[in-house]
Amino acid sequence: MNFIEKYKKYLADKYFIWSSVLSLFLLAFSLAVNFLASVYATGRQSSHVTDIILSNIPIYDVANIFVYGILALIIFVFFMLLLKPEKIPFVVKSTAAFILIRAVFMSLTHIGLYPNIVESDIDVFKGITSGGDLFFSGHTGFPFLLALIFWREKNFRYLFIFISVFFGTIALMGHYHYSIDVLAAFFITFSIYHICLKIFKKDHQILLNGI
Numbered sequence: 218m219n220f221i222e223k224y225k226k227y228l229a230d231k232y233f234i235w236s237s238v239l240s241l242f243l244l245a246f247s248l249a250v251n252f253l254a255s256v257y258a259t260g261r262q263s264s265h266v267t268d269i270i271l272s273n274i275p276i277y278d279v280a281n282i283f284v285y286g287i288l289a290l291i292i293f294v295f296f297m298l299l300l301k302p303e304k305i306p307f308v309v310k311s312t313a314a315f316i317l318i319r320a321v322f323m324s325l326t327h328i329g330l331y332p333n334i335v336e337s338d339i340d341v342f343k344g345i346t347s348g349g350d351l352f353f354s355g356h357t358g359f360p361f362l363l364a365l366i367f368w369r370e371k372n373f374r375y376l377f378i379f380i381s382v383f384f385g386t387i388a389l390m391g392h393y394h395y396s397i398d399v400l401a402a403f404f405i406t407f408s409i410y411h412i413c414l415k416i417f418k419k420d421h422q423i424l425l426n427g428i
Contacts, residue, residue, distance in 0.1 A: 233302075237306050237309075240306045240310045243313035251319065251323075254320035259350055265330060266328055266395070268331065270396040271392050271396065277390040283388065287384065290360060307417055307421050315362050323350045326351070330392075351394055351398050353402040354388055357384055361402065361403055363377040365410040
């Protein structure tokens with residue numbers, strides 16, 4: 218089945234259309250909640266705390282990788298979903314759940330950034346790490362979520378696991394996250410994935426088998 222025939226098939230399926238539209242709505246809603254949680258947490262951030270890793274490594278200027286790396290990942294996933302429309306509902310809904318749950322965690326924890334962070338000249342950086350919205354690391358968790366979703370496709374699994382570990386390392390090198398933000402991301406994301414398997418069961422079946 219070629220690209221055009223695949224889209225004709227999926228666009229003719231009412232459930233797929235409804236589920237895809239709903240997934241985009243949930244994503245937009247989660248991003249709005251995430252923004253409000255970030256503003257809330259940053260406005261109430263406390264002073265920093267010591268960290269077994271950050272206290273013992275120098276600060277590296279890795280802002281370009283931190284910012285543009287995650288943007289490149291988002292663009293890559295966007296085009297991958299365009300080529301594989303059967304994966305859109307589950308991936309987008311799982312991403313929305315990930316963002317929404319992370320927003321809840323951010324609202325509960327308001328620890329300030331580790332001191333002496335390298336100042337970046339990239340304006341968008343301020344929108345990625347603004348202060349008290351640190352727990353847990355989205356840079357680490359999001360690619361790990363993708364690794365779990367695409368676990369049966371070994372090339373994507375290993376790619377996303379590598380990206381997750383790489384971004385976690387970059388976050389620590391730049392002192393953008395505490396070590397617990399990075400480490401906890403793997404465990405929380407694993408739980409989020411299994412919650413999504415239960416809630417979005419039909420979408421997961423479409424992701425695996427198509428319609």
